[in-house]
Amino acid sequence: MNPKIEKLVKQFAKLPRLGSRAAGRIVLALLQDKTGRAESLANALLDAATTIRPCPICGVLTDATSQSCEFCRDVSRANGQLCIVRDLSDVWTLEKSAVFHGRYHILGGLIFGAAGTMPDDLNISFLPQRIKNENIAEVIFALPNTVEGKTTQHYVMSVIGTDSGARFSELASGVPLGGDLDYLDDGTLSLAFGGRREL
Numbered sequence: 001m002n003p004k005i006e007k008l009v010k011q012f013a014k015l016p017r018l019g020s021r022a023a024g025r026i027v028l029a030l031l032q033d034k035t036g037r038a039e040s041l042a043n044a045l046l047d048a049a050t051t052i053r054p055c056p057i058c059g060v061l062t063d064a065t066s067q068s069c070e071f072c073r074d075v076s077r078a079n080g081q082l083c084i085v086r087d088l089s090d091v092w093t094l095e096k097s098a099v100f101h102g103r104y105h106i107l108g109g110l111i112f113g114a115a116g117t118m119p120d121d122l123n124i125s126f127l128p129q130r131i132k133n134e135n136i137a138e139v140i141f142a143l144p145n146t147v148e149g150k151t152t153q154h155y156v157m158s159v160i161g162t163d164s165g166a167r168f169s170e171l172a173s174g175v176p177l178g179g180d181l182d183y184l185d186d187g188t189l190s191l192a193f194g195g196r197r198e199l
């Protein structure tokens with residue numbers, strides 16, 4: 001294989017859920033495309049990578065020029081509910097299913113997860129203050145139903161503490177054991193959200 005193509009395939013193969021065969025097909029499709037798709041993709045990627053950063057409040061990726069993201073700016077979402085998720089793809093999953101209309105907080109990982117994440121790596125130092133500032137009445141945990149998810153949930157609950165006044169809940173057991181949110185269809189996710197139980 002041409003070294004330039006090989007380099008590209010290796011980069012794509014490192015992406016989540018892409019093996020080297022899928023990566024090869026993508027690279028081939030891009031290089032053989034006559035409509036300039038490879039160039040537009042490269043430009044869009046470079047533009048996003050250099051101008052997008054995490055919202056300082058919730059962690060959702062947003063334009064570096066704005067003080068906060070579209071969720072934190074949206075006053076209709078200031079309904080006292082805060083949903084704790086692992087990463088941005090969980091926000092997208094929940095938004096697609098339209099089961100939740102409060103605010104989000106992205107932890108950025110799970111304790112002892114695949115990346116060796118430690119409690120200090122999580123986006124939680126500002127969380128207790130945030131719960132006060134935004135008058136949060138309910139903190140909803142929408143973390144994966146795994147040992148790492150539960151460990152993280154208990155840790156975050158201990159950081160928030162009981163004197164915050166907020167109650168805690170987690171998604172109903174419709175979330176399969178070991179399952180990520182984005183494996184759920186909208187109906188199952190909606191049931192899990194609607195049937196969430198208080199902790």
Ligand SMILES: [Zn+2]
Pocket residue numbers: 055056057058059060068069070071072073
């Ligand atoms: Zn935000």
